[in-house]
Amino acid sequence: xxxxxxxxxxxxxxxxxxxxxxxxxxxxxxxxxxxxxxxxxxxxxxxxxxxxxxxxxxxxxxxxxxxxxxxxxxxxxxxxxxxxxxxxxxxxxxxxxxxxxxxxxxxxxxxxxxxxxxxxxxxxxxxxxxxxxxxxxxxxxxxxxxxxxxxxxxxxxxxxxxxxxxxxxxxxxxxxxx
Amino acid sequence: xxxxxxxxxxxxxxxxxxxxxxxxxxxxxxxxxxxxxxxxxxxxxxxxxxxxxxxxxxxxxxxxxxxxxxxxxxxxxxxxxxxxxxxxxxxxxxxxxxxxxxxxxxxxxxxxxxxxxxxxxxxxxxxxxxxxxxxxxxxxxxxxxxxxxxxxxxxxxxxxxxxxxxxxxxxxxxxxxxxxxxxxxxxxxxxxxxxxxxxxxxxxxxxxxxxxxxxxxxxxxxxxxxxxxxxxxxxxxxxxxxxxxxxxxxxxxxxxxxxxxxxxxxxxxxxxxxxxxxxxxxxxxxxxxxxxxxxxxxxxxxxxxxxxxxxxxxxxxxxxxxxxxxxxxxxxxxxxxxxxxxxxxxxxxxxxxxxxxxxxxxxxxxxxxxxxxxxxxxxxxxxxxxxxxxxxxxxxxxxxxxxxxxxxxxxxxxxxxxxxxxxxxxxxxxxxxxxxxxxxxxxxxxxxxxxxxxxxxxxxxxxxxxxxxxxxxxxxxxxxxxxxxxxxxxxxxxxxxxxxxxxxxxxxxxxxx
Numbered sequence: 001x002x003x004x005x006x007x008x009x010x011x012x013x014x015x016x017x018x019x020x021x022x023x024x025x026x027x028x029x030x031x032x033x034x035x036x037x038x039x040x041x042x043x044x045x046x047x048x049x050x051x052x053x054x055x056x057x058x059x060x061x062x063x064x065x066x067x068x069x070x071x072x073x074x075x076x077x078x079x080x081x082x083x084x085x086x087x088x089x090x091x092x093x094x095x096x097x098x099x100x101x102x103x104x105x106x107x108x109x110x111x112x113x114x115x116x117x118x119x120x121x122x123x124x125x126x127x128x129x130x131x132x133x134x135x136x137x138x139x140x141x142x143x144x145x146x147x148x149x150x151x152x153x154x155x156x157x158x159x160x161x162x163x164x165x166x167x168x169x170x171x172x173x174x175x176x177x178x
Numbered sequence: 179x180x181x182x183x184x185x186x187x188x189x190x191x192x193x194x195x196x197x198x199x200x201x202x203x204x205x206x207x208x209x210x211x212x213x214x215x216x217x218x219x220x221x222x223x224x225x226x227x228x229x230x231x232x233x234x235x236x237x238x239x240x241x242x243x244x245x246x247x248x249x250x251x252x253x254x255x256x257x258x259x260x261x262x263x264x265x266x267x268x269x270x271x272x273x274x275x276x277x278x279x280x281x282x283x284x285x286x287x288x289x290x291x292x293x294x295x296x297x298x299x300x301x302x303x304x305x306x307x308x309x310x311x312x313x314x315x316x317x318x319x320x321x322x323x324x325x326x327x328x329x330x331x332x333x334x335x336x337x338x339x340x341x342x343x344x345x346x347x348x349x350x351x352x353x354x355x356x357x358x359x360x361x362x363x364x365x366x367x368x369x370x371x372x373x374x375x376x377x378x379x380x381x382x383x384x385x386x387x388x389x390x391x392x393x394x395x396x397x398x399x400x401x402x403x404x405x406x407x408x409x410x411x412x413x414x415x416x417x418x419x420x421x422x423x424x425x426x427x428x429x430x431x432x433x434x435x436x437x438x439x440x441x442x443x444x445x446x447x448x449x450x451x452x453x454x455x456x457x458x459x460x461x462x463x464x465x466x467x468x469x470x471x472x473x474x475x476x477x478x479x480x481x482x483x484x485x486x487x488x489x490x491x492x493x494x495x496x497x498x499x500x501x502x503x504x505x506x507x508x509x510x511x512x513x514x515x516x517x518x519x520x521x522x523x524x525x526x527x528x529x530x531x532x533x534x535x536x537x538x539x540x541x542x543x544x545x546x547x548x549x550x551x552x553x554x555x556x557x558x559x560x561x562x563x564x565x566x567x568x569x570x571x572x573x574x575x576x577x578x579x580x581x582x583x584x585x586x587x588x589x590x591x592x593x594x595x596x597x598x599x600x601x602x603x604x605x606x607x608x609x610x611x612x613x614x615x616x617x618x619x620x621x622x623x624x625x626x627x628x629x630x631x632x633x634x635x636x637x638x639x640x641x642x643x644x645x646x647x648x649x650x651x652x653x654x655x656x657x658x659x660x661x662x663x664x665x666x667x668x669x670x671x672x673x674x675x676x677x678x679x680x681x682x683x684x685x686x687x688x689x690x691x
Contacts, residue, residue: 018208018211022207027196027197028195031196034197040200048203048207048210056211113191113195116188117192135185136188136189163181163185166188
């Protein structure tokens with residue numbers, strides 16, 4: 001079954017097509033949710049809401065651009081909505097004087113996806129959301145500012161600090177490994 | 179290493195990363211997606227309240243507007259229950275008292291007072307009830323003239339519907355024309371000065387009515403049974419309307435000309451003014467939503483507080499605007515009660531026991547011995563207090579009242595504006611300790627809790643000329659939080675209650691004929 005047929009089937013509320021779509025998308029989207037959520041339970045809730053919204057609004061997909069991109073966008077929006085309920089504070093966190101941090105590529109070349117996921121999940125909420133939206137989803141700082149109702153400059157500074165903190169954590173992990 | 183390399187690395191690793199799906203997730207999603215989507219209004223309680231308020235207000239206004247048509251029926255009820263000559267006189271004399279602003283209307287009124295055809299029109303319009311709209315009613319005299327002249331200039335009419343002979347109809351037309359010509363001159367003069375047509379003129383005019391018109395008028399006047407107040411149309415009246423539709427065309431057209439309201443003793447609008455005194459047992463629902471506060475704290479707080487029955491007492495003035503629409507405003511006091519119970523574990527209680535004994539030896543000397551023992555109990559402590567939340571409020575409401583003299587109902591909606599609020603009792607702070615809520619100067623709760631939405635249904639039972647008893651189940655929803663923002667959670671109360679009260683008519687006049 002092609003993607004087009006699958007989407008058409010979902011628009012017609014065909015349970016088989018919906019199940020197929022779920023099987024194709026759920027893993028990736030759960031990974032997206034896990035990057036935004038604080039724990040796996042919250043990620044499941046986000047995914048559930050996101051996919052229900054996808055199934056209920058799939059007729060709005062215009063077959064322009066990537067379908068997975070559309071689904072991802074819906075799921076990310078749902079995740080942000082969940083997080084907005086918690087009133088995330090984009091506070092400045094004092095760093096451990098790692099301004100001049102330099103990290104070589106070998107430091108993270110052996111890092112697996114699960115390790116990265118774990119490290120990202122340990123970032124403070126504000127850092128984590130901006131990092132995910134900008135680096136992984138590809139939103140600009142202006143878009144992130146609009147989505148999160150913050151200044152674009154706040155988004156930039158959060159990203160810089162998120163990146164530094166992540167690199168610092170990777171280095172710490174390396175030290176432990178050594 | 180540049181940041182770009184690091185960013186690209188993370189993106190490549192995580193962009194297409196997939197996690198194992200937990201069991202049962204599809205079942206949950208399938209169940210959720212099949213649920214009927216709940217509308218926006220039901221998700222948003224504020225919008226629901228505003229929507230209901232708007233519906234009540236608009237509905238009330240529309241019904242009030244349509245009330246003018248009902249009055250026409252009331253007017254004709256009187257007409258139909260008396261004999262023909264009296265009817266015409268009564269309608270004729272009552273007309274000018276109601277319409278004296280418009281020259282066109284006065285023309286109509288003058289005509290109505292003197293014209294036998296207008297007597298028929300009125301009866302006919304009564305039979306058509308609400309189907310006769312205001313546009314038809316306000317047709318001016320010139321239209322009547324036109325219709326009369328059209329008959330006489332040979333404009334074809336529908337002969338199939340006539341129930342009298344052509345000769346009689348011709349005679350009727352001639353008489354109508356003659357009568358119109360006479361009265362138009364007179365009415366135009368009178369209309370200019372807005373004079374009231376006299377009864378003599380009406381009786382004189384009646385003497386010229388031909389038999390055809392009389393028989394038709396009688397037929398229409400006597401056929402409909404009296405309409406009750408607010409009643410739309412009985413079967414008999416519908417039959418009468420059917421008979422009317424079979425009338426010759428000129429009579430059918432004449433029904434378009436002016437009809438007037440029959441005024442009540444105190445004018446057109448109902449003018450009741452009431453004082454309502456009421457008291458209500460209240461049941462309150464507390465809604466606590468977490469802001470910055472942890473869910474564990476909110477859960478603990480919820481377990482320490484139990485809502486108890488509260489009460490509201492108050493008074494308000496109720497004023498009619500129109501036949502059914504009412505406005506209410508007043509002052510009320512309400513108290514919400516809550517039981518606070520906090521159980522703290524590992525509480526220690528030390529008890530000291532002093533035992534005194536007298537020991538008498540062989541020589542008879544008495545020695546007093548005191549033993550001091552202390553023991554510590556470890557257990558739990560339950561602290562209980564009764565909290566109250568008191569407020570003085572200003573209810574502002576709009577209602578729609580309907581019913582009969584035995585039982586009335588009123589649908590009410592509006593807002594309750596909080597003027598002052600104060601509190602006393604205990605609550606749980608974020609360190610899970612009990613803290614006292616002071617009456618004033620405390621930052622736990624606000625001292626003015628803004629506005630609540632209110633909706634109710636009053637059931638009113640008249641018990642004496644000036645007294646009514648009423649029961650009013652109601653629900654009120656607070657639009658804003660009652661606690662200050664510093665606490666990390668949002669708490670608000672919604673109240674359901676049953677107001678029981680007495681309603682005293684202040685103006686005391688008989689309101690209608």
